[in-house]
Amino acid sequence: MKKRNFIAIIATVCFLSSTFPSSLSYANEGKEKIEDELQEIQGDKDKKQEDIKSIESNLDKQKKQLQETEQQIHDKQKEIDSQEEKLKKRQKQVEKYRKVLHGRLADIYKRGEMADLATLLEADSFSEFLSTYETILLVLDKDENLFEKERKQEEAIVKIKKKLEEEQTEYKKMQAEGKKSFEEYKDKLTKSKSELASIEKKENNIEADLQKIRIQEIKSGNFKFKGPMQKPANAPISSNYGWRTNPYPQMHAGIDYNGDTGDPIYAAAEGIVVRSEPASGYGYVVQIDHGEGIVSLYAHMWSWDVTVKKGEYVKKGQVIGKMGNNGQSTGSHLHFEVQKNNQRVNPAPYM
Missing domain, CATH: 2.70.70.10 (Glucose Permease (Domain IIA))
Structure with missing residues (x-):
């Protein structure tokens, strides 16, 4: 009877052992699951860090481009200001010659054609008559040429200034687009750093859980050596x-x-x-x-x-x-x- 009871107990223990895994098996399974989760999180962390490096690189490039564009706008404005000064001087000259020419024409108009004819008839000889006539024509022609020359230079400066302003407008457009892109990269960087902080927090929590398991293993005497060892002192x-x-x-x-x-x-x-x-x-x-x-x-x-x-x-x-x-x-x-x-x-x- 005792022998039969003993056999029955042994059979029960064997059945239970085969049916239900040990607590150590459960612990190992739990640890493996946590380690897999940690590995996945660390993969996400590595990827996010690479994303941040890429964003920072693009942000740096965009920053340098903005600095270059800013300098180009500044230089272009200096050229525009220089042409503006030239234009003002040239406009003064044009106005001056315009007044001279208009004054001379007004004087001729006031005196009338007979006055000019009288001047010519006062000549003592025909050669003097021709000389006086040519002089009148030369003075008028010279005044007109000077006026026309100044007017053309004025037009040239206006064209140069217009071209410079158009170029500056393009640079300002580039600057606006660059600034928009720069701000977008800044927002991406802020978002990515926030996401990285969240990932690192998860990583720290998982590592803390693993550390607790590790400490329990060590205290129970059931643990493996985790090398390599580091130098025990910062000394030669x-x-x-x-x-x-x-x-x-x-x-x-x-x-x-x-x-x-x-x-x-x-x-x-x-x-x-x-x-x-x-x-x-x-x-x-x-x-x-x-x-x-x-x-x-x-x-x-x-x-x-x-x-x-x-x-x-x-x-x-x-x-x-x-x-x-x-x-x-x-x-x-x-x-x-x-x-x-x-x-x-x-x-x-x-x-």
Whole structure:
């Protein structure tokens, strides 16, 4: 009877296991869906950023074109003003010669033809008569020629001015069209930037959701290493991983970064702090579990400079402490190690 009950229980468990997926399976499916959504959003973001670059490029071109057109309108106006001054001077000259010619003609009219004839008859000889007659004709002809010359120059200036004004009108038309296009691009840019901000907000929300899932995974111990690692300090390397003879022959199981006391130390990758305590020759150390058996160690700090505690989740690049010379140390530096399944390994391939 007991044997039959036991078999029945086992069968039920197997049936339930095959019928209902585990909570982990549900979690993985949910995470994959969120990651797919994030990828789609990031694709939209990349496209929108490209659109913005294109709009900004066109806006810049339109701006330069408007500046050129503005200068052309200004230069054309200077030419028009110059021709206007010439026209005014020429009109004064025309008016002057017109008055002279009209005055001379009016004088002849007032004196009458007999007056001119009397002038001619006063001549002492025929040659003087002809000379006087020619002089009268030459004076009238000269006055008329001067007047006609000035009038033609006046007409030429009017034509030039008209042409310049027509060209300026075209430039102003181009300017109006360019301004309209410029404003349209500005509106497009404002709209696109607003859309990008909306996309980035969605991206941040999705990344926040993924981060929560990631933290839960890390805290549960079920997470993968997310590399590569970054430099844990903005300082030059003073000693690499491997055998060294200074200060004495030994295997150096990490990388030393030579810096000043108080320089920031950063988490090389995200993970959970599994150790934050004094460690004799290593001074005060912090160890971070990054998943898949990969752990990083940071040594020679002072306790008061450490900013994280055991069990705390840390992001990649987060400040976890400051450089010091605590423990077996000849000067201020960071000793950085990477362990794989509790074995110290060369950190370089993980960075």
